[in-house]
Amino acid sequence: MADRSARPSTDEESAPLLRDPELEEADQQHSSGPSFSQRVNSVSQEPLTPLTKILLVIALVLLLLSSVFIGLFAGAQHKLSLERHRHDGEKPPSGTLTVTATSTSVSTSTATSTSVSTTTLPAPIPVPTSPPEEKACLDSHCIVLSASILSSLDTSQDPCENFYDFANGGWLKAHPLPADKSSYGNFEVLAQQNKQVIQKILESESSVASFSTSYDKEILQKLRDFYSSCLDEDNLDDIGDVPLQEFVGKLKRLFRGEEADLVKRYGRDGGEVNGLTAALAFLHSRGIDSLFSFDIEGDVGVDPNHMVLWFSQPSFGLPSKEYFEEQSIRKAYKNVVERLLLLFIDDDEEYAALARSTVLTDNKEATIWPPWPWPPWGGDDGDDDGGDNKKHLNKSERAHKLAKKVVKFERQLAQASLDLDILYQDPIATYNPVPLSNLTNSIPQIHFPTYFSTFTPRTFPDQVIMTYPAYAESLSKILNKTSSDVIEGYLITRAAISLSPYLGMNTEAWQVQRTLSETLTGIKKGAVGDRGEYCIGQVEETLGFAAGRYFVNETFGGDSREKGTKVITDIVDAFKASLPHIDWMDKKSAKAAAQKADAIRIKVGYPLSPDTRDPRSIARYYSPVKVNKAKFFDNILSSATSDKYKQWLQLGRQRDMDSWEMYPSMVNAYFNPPSNEIVFPAGILQPPFFAEQWPAYLSYGAFGHVAAHELTHAFDSAGRLYNQEGKLEQWWTNSTSEGFKEKQDCIVKQFSAYSIDDGKGGKVYVNGNLTSGENIGDTGLIQAYRAWRAQYHTSLSSGNEYLLPGLNFTREQLFFISFARIWARAMKPAAAVQRIRTDPHSPSRFRVDGTVSNIPEFAKAFKCSKKAKLNPPVEKQCIFWS
Known part of the structure; x- marks a missing residue:
């Protein structure tokens, strides 16, 4: 049997690296050879042959090169370790690394000498044993997520100059504006996906087999009849106008x-x-x-x-x-x-x-x-x-x-x-x-x-x-x-x-109003989108809480609600922690702001009035709506009338604190000042905004910005005028109010300088006054960033900060990329002009670039130079929350 015993390491071997052939032959003639010292002494006194001299020179060169490479390797490892710890927010371990290199020098005499040189380098770990590299997640969902991010980027763009294009250029190239739409972005993509979920429910009996109550049957029948009345274009054409x-x-x-x-x-x-x-x-x-x-x-x-x-x-x-x-x-x-x-x-x-x-x-x-x-x-x-x-x-x-x-x-x-x-x-x-x-x-x-x-x-x-x-x-x-x-x-x-x-699309009235829509939005003449998508949209708008019951059941299970709520509460905590450090806010106002933040009601996923979990509650809510499978026009009127009467029935009553202004599948969120609440439907708690299994740096960058935006509305140009009970009141001190106005004037001036092409060779400038509240809301991104950093170590130890394959970016960079990606949007010039005139939100490009230019942490993450467009001098930045 072969000898499988452990061999000594090369460090323990006593044989010299080079041996004289004549001496080797002599050694073989003695049964007991001389000691190691005797052999060395003998070699030193023997004249070296030309071959030996050449071999010794080669050995010397190799040893010198090895010494240099070991030193370079140790330095590189130290630098990488420092960089990794800096990005992960950890302190690099103290200590030094000693690298010992042995070299052999040859003099012109026949003697050789061995010298030992010692190089001392600062390093976090011993070498040559290098730290195990942090492995990226290779599960299928990680690969798909990584591919999605990579495909959205345009790395030919400089993130410090055009971050919107850097983060979204690839997506925009891959998603040309559909002919039937005037605006199309990630919000619309997700809305389409949510509609498809509802469409599958309404078209498939098996998808709702678990709902067997009589109330569910009533609700589903109403939903399906309404949907069918919209889909039946032949009937609509027969009815005409x-x-x-x-x-x-x-x-x-x-x-x-x-x-x-x-x-x-x-x-x-x-x-x-x-x-x-x-x-x-x-x-x-x-x-x-x-x-x-x-x-x-x-x-x-x-x-x-x-x-x-x-x-x-x-x-x-x-x-x-x-x-x-x-x-x-x-x-x-x-x-x-x-x-x-x-x-x-x-x-x-x-x-x-x-x-x-x-x-x-x-x-x-x-x-x-x-x-x-x-x-x-x-x-x-x-x-x-x-x-x-x-x-x-x-x-x-x-x-x-x-x-x-x-x-x-x-x-x-x-x-x-x-x-x-x-x-x-x-x-x-x-x-x-x-x-x-x-x-x-x-x-x-x-x-x-x-x-x-x-x-x-x-x-x-x-x-x-x-x-x-x-x-x-x-x-x-x-x-x-x-x-x-x-x-x-x-x-x-x-x-x-x-x-x-x-009405049917062949009617004169439908075509006339369509002409107006084409003129105002730039939609291609005659380009009509998928009828099923349109009809599901009508289902959502008219019977949205009913459809939401089944949408939530399909898409919002597991810990989605709890994890989404945690992102929001972490941001509230980060906001409160920042209040004592805000230069324009005094202690009295900061205390009041913290109290208002604590008082904000957080609603996530679905409403309780009508109660999404209770089919009887939903059936009663929609009982006044009469639906006829053959009368789409009448169904619309019935729903509109029901909504209006419900609204008027609230007159003189106390607010229903469980009610919502948005249905569960909507891709949106809102802050309501009088009720001091922030609301996040299940529809927006989906990729590319949020996913239960995502690493935290992505969730806090995307959905975290949405959450921080709504929270910040409580303290924007309008929201700051409502106290914690939702009442109009001067609850900040005069000095704090004046300090805020200076910041507001800064952001109004900043965004008023942005302009878009009107499609006719001219420019239309953003209305900085109209958009100031939303622009201030977007500054809340810094609170989402701070919330992510505050939970980072706990999240890392729990495995929730895992890396994705193929992404050569730090976690900080991916946080900001995740934020920017949600605002990818293609738009017709006419629609862009209409939005500037009527929408309190700025165009998407400026929501991204304008926001990060006021956040020094962004410039630090991407190592932007002091001359970079998105890293202006501090005195030119509109920084609200520090």
């Missing part, structure tokens, strides 16, 4: 006082018919804004949880007042209004029969509707009919004339409305509580007691909060100088634009 014609016909009869039973319900004032009141109540009860809007929300000046009436301006046919001042857009809108009016105004014979009708509003200047001879005006906006006012115009000519008047009327309403930056950002300016009589006296054309009776509120309001009292006064003046036919035309147009999307 009949549902909208019937709706508009009812609206006109109400306005004209022609249908007694409807008038009794919507608009009787004493014994007189008030057609405008009746028509408005009818539209508003179906969720269609016109002339003004009412909301039921807490009284933030007295009791934020006591639900009261708020009066505000409506939405308009164009997204904002700026559009009404653009001639090309106004012309396109006028054409849309004209085509819709042509569909819904009376034929010539019916029109002539109405010539002797009485006025339907309290307008003193127009006592007969419609006035006759027709039209009652001369030329309008340079368009004269030749002065022949008695000329009888046909239907198309009347529609053309009336459309101009309607657009002019709506333009006046838009000009009288409050600018959006004040409406969204100044809760003090928009809180104007007054007796109800102030409103009724301001707009005498509307009989408000009759209007309110339509919604049967439990408590009749005696007070109203007006966001902009001047609008009510302007509205009355505009109504007084506008003829009834124009007001009716405006109401018809509002109804048609709002409801025509629910």
Whole structure:
């Protein structure tokens, strides 16, 4: 058997490396050879052969090279170890490393000598034994996640100059904007995936086999019938525009006082018919804004949880007042209004029969509707009919004339409305509580007691909060100088634009409103997306809490809720820890801010009212919604009416603390100032925002930013004006408020300097005032970073900071990359312009680059030079939270 005993190491061998052949032969002749010292002495006295000299020189060179390489290796290991510990936030171990190299030197004499040189290097570990490298996770989910991150990057970009492009360039190249969409990003990608989950549930019996209660069967049947009514395009085409014609016909009869039973319900004032009141109540009860809007929300000046009436301006046919001042857009809108009016105004014979009708509003200047001879005006906006006012115009000519008047009327309403930056950002300016009589006296054309009776509120309001009292006064003046036919035309147009999307696509009305959408958003003409995706979207919007029950069951199991909540609470803790170090906040205000942060209600996953876990609760919530498998248009109206009446039933009551404003599958989150709560639906707690098994540095970078953003809203330009109970109050000291305003002015100036291409060769600048609250919310990213660092060591020891294969980035860098990736978005120029004018959020590029440029930790993580674009001097940074 072969000898398997352990061999001595080479360090223990006594044989010399080189031996003289003649001496070796002599040794073999003696049974007992000389000692080692004798042999060395003998060698030293013997003359060296040429071969021996050459071999000794080679040995010397090799030993010298070995000594040098050992020293270099030890230094490199030390440097790598220091770098690794620095990135992981650990202290490098103290101590030194001693590397001993043995070299043999040869002199010109026949003697050789051995010298020992010692090099002392600082090092955390002994060498030549190197530390085991931290291995990356090679599980399938780690490989897929790593591939997703790598594919989203464009490493040709400098992260210190264009971080948005660096983090998202690959994604943008791989995801060209779909023709049927004006905007497409990771939010939309995830929303599509969530819709597919719901679609699978509605189309498959087996997917919900575990739900066997009678209530679940009722809910699922309602969901499936609604979905089927939307999918049945053949039926929609067969029906045509009949549902909208019937709706508009009812609206006109109400306005004209022609249908007694409807008038009794919507608009009787004493014994007189008030057609405008009746028509408005009818539209508003179906969720269609016109002339003004009412909301039921807490009284933030007295009791934020006591639900009261708020009066505000409506939405308009164009997204904002700026559009009404653009001639090309106004012309396109006028054409849309004209085509819709042509569909819904009376034929010539019916029109002539109405010539002797009485006025339907309290307008003193127009006592007969419609006035006759027709039209009652001369030329309008340079368009004269030749002065022949008695000329009888046909239907198309009347529609053309009336459309101009309607657009002019709506333009006046838009000009009288409050600018959006004040409406969204100044809760003090928009809180104007007054007796109800102030409103009724301001707009005498509307009989408000009759209007309110339509919604049967439990408590009749005696007070109203007006966001902009001047609008009510302007509205009355505009109504007084506008003829009834124009007001009716405006109401018809509002109804048609709002409801025509629910008709078949072959109808004229659907195609007309689609033309307007294409003009405003830049969607490719005629490009229509997947019908199933659209219909699931309608299911979510109308029966979202019902669909959410089954979505949550499919996607939000395990520890997702607990882990998502932990990210949020860690960020709250990090925020409170930062308060004593904020240079513009004094101790008194910092203490109050910490108390408000502690008081914030955190809601994650799904609501409890209606209770997602209880099918009976959901069935009751949607019991007023009537669904017919063959009537999609009616189903939409039924749902809208139910929602509006639910809203009005809250008037005079205390806030339902378990209710949500978003359904569970929504890819979004929100902060509600009056109730001081932050809400995160299960829909956003999915990749690329969050996953239960993700390493923490990714979760805190992506979902952590969403959470920190919503938390920071409690302390932004508007949120800071509400105390911990949701009440408007000056709860910061004056000095702290002044310090905040300086920071706010900084960020307003920063973002106002950003601009986008309008698609026409010009630039449109970001409205820094409109976006200041959201931009300040984005500064919360630093709190997410601090929260991640605070839990890092515990997380690392638990295996929750594992590395991913193929990613040559530090954990700090991946934190910021994870943040930037969620904002990847492609957008049509027209849609980008609309967003800048109407959206309080900045464009995605600036949400990324503008945010990290104010966070020194970003520049440190990517080793940005002091001259880098995203590493400006400290005096030019808008740093809020340190």
